[in-house]
Amino acid sequence: xxxxxxVTWVRGGGLTTVLFLIPLLFAFGAFSWYPIVRTVLMSLQHxxxxxxxxxxxxxxxxxVWHDPxxxxxxxxxxxxxxxxxxxxxxxxxxxxxxxxxxxxxxGIYSALAYLPVVIPPVVAVLLxxxxxxxxxxxxxxxxxxxxxxxxxxWLQSEQWAMPSLVLESTWANAGATxxxxxxxxxxxxxxxxEAASVDGAGLLRKVWHITLPQLRGIxxxxxxxxxxxxxxxxxxxYLFTAGGPANATLTVLLMIYNYAFGNSLxxxxxxxxxLSLMLAGFLAVFSLIYLRxxxxxxxx
Amino acid sequence: xxDGEGGTGLISSSEWRKPTVRWSIGTLQALLLVALVFGGLxxxxxxxxxxxxxxIDTITHPMGLFPHGAAWSNLKEAWTTVHVGLYFWNTVVIxxxxxxxxxxxxxxxxxxxxxxxxxxxxxxxGLLLTTLFVPAIVLxxxxxxxxxxxxxxxxxxxxDSYWAVxxxxxxxxxxxxxxxxxxxxLPREIFEAARIDGAGPxxxxxxxxLPMSKPIIGVVSIFAVLASWKDFLWPLLVxxxxxxxxxxxxxxxxxxxxxxxxxxxxxxxxxxxxxxxxLVFQRSFLRGGGLGGAIKG
Numbered sequence: 161x162x163x164x165x166x167v168t169w170v171r172g173g174g175l176t177t178v179l180f181l182i183p184l185l186f187a188f189g190a191f192s193w194y195p196i197v198r199t200v201l202m203s204l205q206h207x208x209x210x211x212x213x214x215x216x217x218x219x220x221x222x223x224v225w226h227d228p229x230x231x232x233x234x235x236x237x238x239x240x241x242x243x244x245x246x247x248x249x250x251x252x253x254x255x256x257x258x259x260x261x262x263x264x265x266x267g268i269y270s271a272l273a274y275l276p277v278v279i280p281p282v283v284a285v286l287l288x289x290x291x292x293x294x295x296x297x298x299x300x301x302x303x304x305x306x307x308x309x310x311x312x313x314w315l316q317s318e319q320w321a322m323p324s325l326v327l328e329s330t331w332a333n334a335g336a337t338x339x340x341x342x343x344x345x346x347x348x349x350x351x352x353x354e355a356a357s358v359d360g361a362g363l364l365r366k367v368w369h370i371t372l373p374q375l376r377g378i379x380x381x382x383x384x385x386x387x388x389x390x391x392x393x394x395x396x397x398y399l400f401t402a403g404g405p406a407n408a409t410l411t412v413l414l415m416i417y418n419y420a421f422g423n424s425l426x427x428x429x430x431x432x433x434x435l436s437l438m439l440a441g442f443l444a445v446f447s448l449i450y451l452r453x454x455x456x457x458x459x460x
Numbered sequence: 461x462x463d464g465e466g467g468t469g470l471i472s473s474s475e476w477r478k479p480t481v482r483w484s485i486g487t488l489q490a491l492l493l494v495a496l497v498f499g500g501l502x503x504x505x506x507x508x509x510x511x512x513x514x515x516i517d518t519i520t521h522p523m524g525l526f527p528h529g530a531a532w533s534n535l536k537e538a539w540t541t542v543h544v545g546l547y548f549w550n551t552v553v554i555x556x557x558x559x560x561x562x563x564x565x566x567x568x569x570x571x572x573x574x575x576x577x578x579x580x581x582x583x584x585x586g587l588l589l590t591t592l593f594v595p596a597i598v599l600x601x602x603x604x605x606x607x608x609x610x611x612x613x614x615x616x617x618x619x620d621s622y623w624a625v626x627x628x629x630x631x632x633x634x635x636x637x638x639x640x641x642x643x644x645x646l647p648r649e650i651f652e653a654a655r656i657d658g659a660g661p662x663x664x665x666x667x668x669x670l671p672m673s674k675p676i677i678g679v680v681s682i683f684a685v686l687a688s689w690k691d692f693l694w695p696l697l698v699x700x701x702x703x704x705x706x707x708x709x710x711x712x713x714x715x716x717x718x719x720x721x722x723x724x725x726x727x728x729x730x731x732x733x734x735x736x737x738x739l740v741f742q743r744s745f746l747r748g749g750g751l752g753g754a755i756k757g
Contacts, residue, residue, distance in 0.1 A: 173576065174578065176576070176660070176661045180571055181572045181573075184572070191599075191606075192633070193587060193591070195598075196599065199598050199601065202601065202602060209608065255492060257470070261470055262489055269493065271746065272501055275501060275504065276500055278735060279504065279734065280690045280707070280731065282709075286727060287507055287724075299506070299522040302521075343747075353469045354472060357474070392595055395693075413597055420601050427601075432600075433602070436598045436600070440597070
C-alpha cells in the first residue's frame, strides 16, 4: 500500500470530493453550524454591534427569567399549544379515517383538505383578520348572525384572541396531517378487519381496536411534531394581534423577536439568544421525556 | 381518482351492502365533503369574489354576491398603483435564487456523501442531522448579525441584497438528506460501469446521476419554491428596501394604505402561483410519494 501523501490524495480523487462538498460546507458552515455556536456565545455576552462584545456570564438568562413578561409568554405559548392540540389533533384523524373509506373521487376530498396548506401563511392570516372583523358586519359575525349568534369580539378581546389564532392555525395546517394519516392508513393490515368482521365487530370497535393501535407510531410522532411546531408559533400573534390585547397573545417567539428587533434603538441580542436557547433546551428535554415515556407504548 | 371497490377495507363488502351502514357512512362522508368545501375552498372562493367586488360592498355585505356588480379595476389597481406587479417579480426572483441555491447544495453535497463517500462523510452526515433537531429560532439572531456584519468582510453588509436570502436558503439539511437517500438507492453497478468506461466524478455527476434523479429534484424544487413563496420573517429582517421586498413582506404593509377591495385583490394575486403549482403538481403533494417514499428509502 502506497504511503498517503497529498499527491496520492489528489490522484485518488480526494480533492474532487472536497470540490463537490464546497457548496454544502459553505452553506452549512456559514448559515447553520457557525450561527448555532454563535448563539451559545452571544447568550453569554452583551452585544450591541458598536463596541466589542463583553462577557456577562448568565446575566442574560437571569434577565429573561426575571422579565415580568416571561411567565406571560410561557403561559400563552402553552395555552396556544394546548388549544392547538385540542382542536387540531383529533380533526385530521377523524377526517382521514372517513376519507380513506370514500370510494369515488377521493382525490377531490384530499385536494380540498390540503388546499389551505399551500396558501401563503401571510395571506391566510391577513384574510382571516378580515373575517374576524369584530363589527356585526364582519364575515364571521354575519354568518353567525344567520344562526342568531354573536357578534363576537374575536381578536379584540383577551379571552377570544388566542382561540381565534388557534382556529386559523388549525385551518392552515390540518390538511398536511390529513395527508400523513391517509398514507399511514394504507399500510393498516386489512386481514385484521376481515377477521374482526367475521367475529362480529362493529365499525367503531374496528376503528378503536385495529385502526388506531396500528397508527399509534405515526400518531405519537405527529403529536410531538405538532407540539414542537406550535411552541414556536410566531406569525399568527405577530400579524393578528402583535401580542395584544394586553399581552394575551404574547408568545415566546414574539418575545424573542421583540428583544432582538422590537426596539428601534438597538436590539437586546443577549436576551434574545438566551431565550431562544431556553426554548430549544426545553423542547429537547421535553422530546426526550416524551420519547422515553411513550417508547414501550409505541413499539408494543 | 376513483377507487371502485376496496378502500382500506375498514368496511367490508358485506357491511357496505347493509342499508344502515351505507346510509350512515354516506351521510358522514357527505358532511365531510360539505365541511371540506366550506372550510378548504370557501375562504379562497371568498377571497376571489371579494378581489373583484367594490370595497363598500365587501364592508357592508361581506357574504353578499356582487350586490352592485363587479369591480375588476381592483386587480389592475393592485398590480400597478399598489406595485403588486413589482413585489410579485421580487418574489419570483427570490424564489428562483433560493431554489438554485438549494438544488446546488443538495445535489453536489448528496453526490459527494452518497457516491464519492470520503472517510469523513460520517462526520458531515452527523453534523447535518444535528441541525435538523435545532429549532430555526436559535439561528435567527446570529444569522441576522452575520448578514449585517459578515465575518472576515468588515465594512460590507449583505442587508438589502438578495444574496442574504438566497445563500442561507441553501442550508436545508432536509433537502440534503432527501437527495442523499435517493442517490443511495441508485444502482451502484452503473457508477462502476461508468468509471470503467473512463468517466470521472464530474461526468458521473452531470451525465449519469443528475439525469437519473429527476423525480427527487422535482420534489425538492416544488417544495423549495413553495417554501420561499411562504417565507416572511427572514426577508422582512434582511430586505429593508420596499422596492426589493417580496409579496409576503409587503402585504401587511400595504394593508394600511389601500382600500380593502384592492388589498384583497393583492392577496388573491399572491395566492395564484402556489395554488396553480398545487393543482399542477398535486401528486407530489398528496401522494407524499416524493417525501414519504424518499424517507422510507
